[in-house]
Amino acid sequence: MTVKIGVIGCGAIGLEHIKRITNTLSGGKIVAVNDINENNAKKIIADLHLDAKFYADGHELIRSADVDAVLVTCWGPAHKEFVLEAVKQKKYVFCEKPLATTADDCLEIVEEEMKQKKHLVQVGFMRRFDEGYVALKKTIDEGQIGAPLILHAAHRNPAVDEKYTTDMAINDTMIHEIDVLHWLLDDEYISAQVIYPRKTGNASSHLADPQIVLVETKKGIRIDVEIFVNCKYGYDIKCEVVGEDGIAYLPEPATVQTRQKAALNRPILMDWKQRFIKAYDYEIQAFINNINKGQKLNGPTSWDGYAAALTADVCVQAQQNPGKILPIKMKDRPDFYK
Numbered sequence: 001m002t003v004k005i006g007v008i009g010c011g012a013i014g015l016e017h018i019k020r021i022t023n024t025l026s027g028g029k030i031v032a033v034n035d036i037n038e039n040n041a042k043k044i045i046a047d048l049h050l051d052a053k054f055y056a057d058g059h060e061l062i063r064s065a066d067v068d069a070v071l072v073t074c075w076g077p078a079h080k081e082f083v084l085e086a087v088k089q090k091k092y093v094f095c096e097k098p099l100a101t102t103a104d105d106c107l108e109i110v111e112e113e114m115k116q117k118k119h120l121v122q123v124g125f126m127r128r129f130d131e132g133y134v135a136l137k138k139t140i141d142e143g144q145i146g147a148p149l150i151l152h153a154a155h156r157n158p159a160v161d162e163k164y165t166t167d168m169a170i171n172d173t174m175i176h177e178i179d180v181l182h183w184l185l186d187d188e189y190i191s192a193q194v195i196y197p198r199k200t201g202n203a204s205s206h207l208a209d210p211q212i213v214l215v216e217t218k219k220g221i222r223i224d225v226e227i228f229v230n231c232k233y234g235y236d237i238k239c240e241v242v243g244e245d246g247i248a249y250l251p252e253p254a255t256v257q258t259r260q261k262a263a264l265n266r267p268i269l270m271d272w273k274q275r276f277i278k279a280y281d282y283e284i285q286a287f288i289n290n291i292n293k294g295q296k297l298n299g300p301t302s303w304d305g306y307a308a309a310l311t312a313d314v315c316v317q318a319q320q321n322p323g324k325i326l327p328i329k330m331k332d333r334p335d336f337y338k
């Protein structure tokens with residue numbers, strides 16, 4: 001069977017996913033696209049020679065009998081309405097992070113999905129599908145470094161534009177660490193604290209950059225996440241887990257090392273689209289395969305979307321109260337999501 005897919009939001013990542021489904025992955029076909037920028041959406045249909053229909057209304061796309069599953073890749077504040085509609089129509093939906101912009105909105109989606117008694121939602125936290133993070137989790141789960149005690153992480157972008165704001169460092173950027181680290185450690189967060197080092201001269205006047213977020217987990221693990229979105233040198237993601245018997249590191253992307261002109265060189269990626277390109281492929285292929293085989297979705301769920309949004313909400317409050325340690329109080333996970 002081929003999964004007939006409709007895409008809502010044909011911007012940067014929407015186009016990436018349309019290309020991968022059309023040219024790289026198997027079992028899926030783009031049959032419908034929507035975007036408030038109609039011309040851009042129609043240009044993608046033409047440029048990629050898609051056998052797809054443009055829908056002026058995302059909700060109509062979701063309700064169409066020609067669409068089996070929906071990709072929500074539009075602007076974050078518009079995610080909730082489309083995910084909720086898809087769930088109500090009993091359609092599978094892959095929603096790029098964030099699931100919704102507030103924890104309460106995520107809970108509305110959780111409630112609706114439980115009402116449907118079927119796992120219909122996968123959230124685009126692709127690092128859980130990244131080979132490096134999967135290998136790092138295997139090392140930890142096998143006890144190779146003993147009990148994890150401390151985790152150091154860094155999320156560095158070469159630069160961001162003027163529209164990027166201090167809170168986006170949490171709810172747009174660090175949200176990846178928020179989701180992947182508690183999955184990696186099989187643990188839950190209990191508090192968050194934000195501190196601000198000396199500001200880089202390469203950041204806009206309105207933006208606090210870099211930032212350090214300190215998180216404690218239920219097991220007592222202490223996590224520090226550096227977010228530095230104007231680091232200039234590259235798109236660089238770090239994760240170091242300090243255990244009682246050793247240390248484990250997130251593998252660096254495979255790049256060729258050269259020795260020339262009295263220097264040792266290894267290129268560093270500059271673009272998130274390249275750094276996690278296989279993880280994006282794996283997450284979307286898993287979504288398609290599970291639908292095709294009638295299997296339960298095995299990616300991040302609506303509940304994971306809620307957990308990330310709630311943690312991000314507290315981290316944003318911690319940004320506004322520098323140095324203050326704020327509690328993270330998560331609702332109990334329903335059996336439906338265990």
Ligand SMILES: NC(=O)C1=CN([C@@H]2O[C@H](COP(=O)(O)OP(=O)(O)OC[C@H]3O[C@@H](n4cnc5c(N)ncnc54)[C@H](O)[C@@H]3O)[C@@H](O)[C@H]2O)C=CC1
Pocket residue numbers: 008009010011012013014034035036037040058073074075076078096097098124125126172272
């Ligand atoms: N998983 C990942 O690594 C990444 C995830 N993202 C997420 O994907 C989403 C989109 O990000 P980008 O593609 O970078 O943004 P973008 O701004 O390039 O594209 C967003 C598209 O959505 C359209 N749009 C906005 N509101 C809409 C609405 N109500 N209905 C239909 N279309 C609408 C815009 O016209 C635009 O074409 C965001 O939630 C972002 O957080 C973005 C980059 C990487």
Ligand SMILES: O=C1[C@H](O)[C@H](O)[C@@H](O)[C@H](O)[C@H]1O
Pocket residue numbers: 157172173176272
């Ligand atoms: O989701 C993303 C990208 O994947 C990058 O990891 C972040 O740096 C970026 O801010 C965000 O849009």
